[in-house]
Amino acid sequence: MRLLAPLIGRRARLRWLHLIIGGALLMPYFLVGTVLVSMAGGGAGLFSSVPAQLAAFACALPMVAVSGFFPLVRPLSVAAARALCGVPPALLADGPARTRQARVRTTAWFTLHLGLGGIVSGITLALTPFALAVMGLPFSAALRDSWLAAGSSVLVEPWALALAPLAGLAMLVAMALVAAGAGELLARRVPVLLGPTPEDRLAAAERRAADLAVRNRLARELHDSVGHALSAVTLQAGAARRVLDRDPEFVRRALTAIEETTRRTVGELDAVVGLLRRDEEPGDGDAAYGPGLDALDGLLAHCGVPVAYEREGDPGDPRVVVPVVSREAYRIVQEGLSNVLRHGGGGTSPVRLLIAVRERELEIVMENPPGERPAVVRPGGGRGLRGIAERAALLGGRSEAGPYEGTDGSTWRLAVRLPLTAHGEERS
Incomplete structure (x- = not known):
């Protein structure tokens, strides 16, 4: 046979x-x-x-x-x-x-x-x-x-x-x-x-690259949102534990900040997980979720560090800053604050934040005194500055981070510049 x-x-x-x-x-x-x-x-x-x-x-x-x-x-x-x-x-x-x-x-x-x-x-x-x-x-x-x-x-x-x-x-x-x-x-x-055919292989490679870009974007969203929340909650909980017997009012404010932070983060986490559960590949409309600069006040109020916020122009106006740039700028500020919480002296050092709308770009500057050791230690380190650089590069912008000699002495400075339009979007 x-x-x-x-x-x-x-x-x-x-x-x-x-x-x-x-x-x-x-x-x-x-x-x-x-x-x-x-x-x-x-x-x-x-x-x-x-x-x-x-x-x-x-x-x-x-x-x-x-x-x-x-x-x-x-x-x-x-x-x-x-x-x-x-x-x-x-x-x-x-x-x-x-x-x-x-x-x-x-x-x-x-x-x-x-x-x-x-x-x-x-x-x-x-x-x-x-x-x-x-x-x-x-x-x-x-x-x-x-x-x-x-x-x-x-x-x-x-x-x-x-x-x-x-x-x-x-x-x-x-x-x-x-x-x-x-x-x-x-x-x-x-x-x-x-x-x-070669054209089919090229199209398949482009689809794989697009899928990888979507996955990387979702990974950055999870890292920035959840990482910031955990850093802030850890700091607030530690501070509340230390003054539990001496300052009940401070403990109450810390618990309120923890509640607001976790509620906001759970909503953002649900949005990302909702995308991951979809059978079809996320399209352009799927990127239109998440907070923008118009929600920045809520973030700063419960971020766990004192922030002196200055702004030039109206960065929260979608007619001035297109939504995709506004969302990425929010995440950049959030990750910058997470870095301050982890490395800026336990959340006691004041932070100066400037967001300025220039003629062609959005400028984000964050300065804080350098800390001696991380306030929140994460095994293996983080991807914060790299993630900020990736976000800026995807929009055609640039970022710089490092020690800076300012008028008030040595500080740690994060400076990011983003174009006001990205991926073909125009201001109305």
Whole structure:
């Protein structure tokens, strides 16, 4: 049975079925070809004439090729090839043929599939009953009489009858060999003709890059929102614990700040998790969530550090600062405050925050005295400054962070400049 597997094994049978399907799809084109040949030759003896049938077959193939240019031919062909040709699914392209090269390859495949399918189907339909009839000659007088009536007296000679079963079996084996060879040829051509074109690979790479960008953006949102909240809550809880017996009013304010911070963060966390739970890939509209600079007062009121906030212009006005820039600026301020909480002396050092709307850019400057050690230690460190730099770069802006010698002495300074428009958005 192993020797016969290439001819009658499961893969061979599926490929044979694939060819039969191709022959069935060829029939409408073949019938139109017979009409054209009949009109050209007067319609005499069309189905009894092998040259006329070959001419109809030749007329059908150009029509098949034209049909192959329709975009939906490729996904249908890919689905059939994946199920029946035994080709790894990763080697085949997904989706309709959109580019010229993809359409040319698809029509070449469609023509090859239907052409070989028509030949194999014709051989299967014609040769199978003939071979079985030949094999049955020694055992059926009715078959011998029908062959004599048809004028084939040679096949009823004693020597011919003795060889008839072997001849019929040889015909079936030859038919199986032809079908297996045609199926193997199609299977070898599938990755070339139905595989991804360079344009498909580029589009797939762009989709992967877009998906990675979305994941990175969501990771930054989670890091900045949750990281800031945990830092603020840890600081407020620690301060409240230290003065619990001496200053109940301070403890009350700290608990209120913890409540407001966690409530706000839970809402932001729900928004991000909602995006992650969606089946479809997030689009542009999905980025339109999250607080902007108009919600900055609430953040500063419960951030856990004293902030001297100055602003020039109206950064909270969406007509001045487009929403995407406003949201990213809010996250940058939030992460800057988280860095102050972690590294700025336990939240007791005052912070100076300036947000200024310039002619073409939004400027964010945050200064605080450098702390001696982190107030909130996180194993492995954080990604705060790197995340701020990534946010600024994605909008076409820039950021700087480090020690700064100002008029009040040495400070730690974070300066970020963002364009007032980003990703094609215009101020109204």
